[in-house]
Amino acid sequence: MPELANPRAERVKAVRALAGRSVRQRTGRFLVEGPQSVREAVRFAAGQVRDVYLTEAAAQRYDEIVRDAQAAGLPVRLGTPEVLEAMSADAQGVVAVLERRPTTLDELFRGAPRLVAVLANVRDPGNAGTVIRAADAAGADAVVLAGESVDPLNPKAVRSTAGSLFHLPVVAGVALAPTLERLRAEGLLVLAADGSGEHDLDDLQDAAAGGAPAGVPDLRTPTAWLFGNEAWGLLPTDRELADAAVRVPIRGRAESLNLATAATVCLYASSRAQR
Known part of the structure; x- marks a missing residue:
């Protein structure tokens, strides 16, 4: 029988409150939904998981979550549908509470990264989460959210990663300029994705394959891609911090690509060249 039946219980309120950034910072915990x-999270970040909550129906439908959680010694609690709905409208009957364990730049460089996505002042949690998911899919080593970028533990950002948040290091809350300096000092080429960039991504891919003249950045080298804000892109001062600016070719009538799509194209170009 469900252990939790009162949607107004203090435990339920405490879980729901984790949607707020101030509560996440104060408690050192965050919410994972769906x-x-x-x-x-259970498979790749079990050490951070404090509680797993499911409805009885979800526990039967997603029995692998229950098995993995129990095998890891994690608390699994059943709640009524009303309780899970009160915890999160996006729960789909499954919620977990995790501890925040921030990743530092020092930890990032212990693994000699070859492909990193850097987000500068990216405010939308859905975009940030989608870029983390794309970076994971492209085989990137890390994602860095710099400047005034959104908290990657925002519930919408976590949902948008579709679990990729737990597959690769994500560094947040760092200043952009010293971060890029550190990346460059560690041997990474810094490329800014910019619609008016002096280099065309097609030329970089041709050069990496040996089909174009020299004189363009080499995608085969360890690279950090710099992506700007959804609305205004990269500030001129931020763009100047990069070694070169690269534009994604637009062959149709679209004015531009959105942030997540452009990031996916650039990351996969590097991934293929490095392979």
Whole structure:
């Protein structure tokens, strides 16, 4: 029988409150919603998981989450549908509470990264989460959220990663200029993705394959891609911090690509060249 039946219980309110940034910072915990994200959290970040909550129906449908959580010694609690709905409107019957364990730049460089995505002043949690997911899919080593970028533990950002948040290091809350200096000092080429960049991504890919003249940045080298704000892109001062600016070719009538799509294209170009 469900252990939690009162949607107004203090435990339920405490879980729901984690949607707020100030509460996440004060408690050192964050919310993970939905079966896909909770499944990946249990499998890849079990040491951070404090509680897993499911409805009885969700526990039967996603029994692998229950098995993995129990195998890891994690508390699994059943709640009524009303309780899970009160915890999160996006729960789909499954929620987990995790401890925040921030990743530092020092930790990032212990693994000699070859492909990193850097977000500068990216405010939308859905975009930030989607870029983390794309970076994971492209085989990137890390994602860095710099400047005034959104908290990657925002519930919408966590949902948008579809579990990728638990697959690769994500560094947040760092200043952009010293971060890029550190990346460059560690041997990474810094490329800014910019619609008016002096280099065309096609030329970089041709050069990496040996089909274009020299004189363009080499995608085969360790690279940090710099991506700007959704609305205004990269500030001129931020763009100047990069070694070169690269534009994604627009062959149709679209004015531009959105942030997540452009990031995906650039990251996959590097991934293929480095392979």
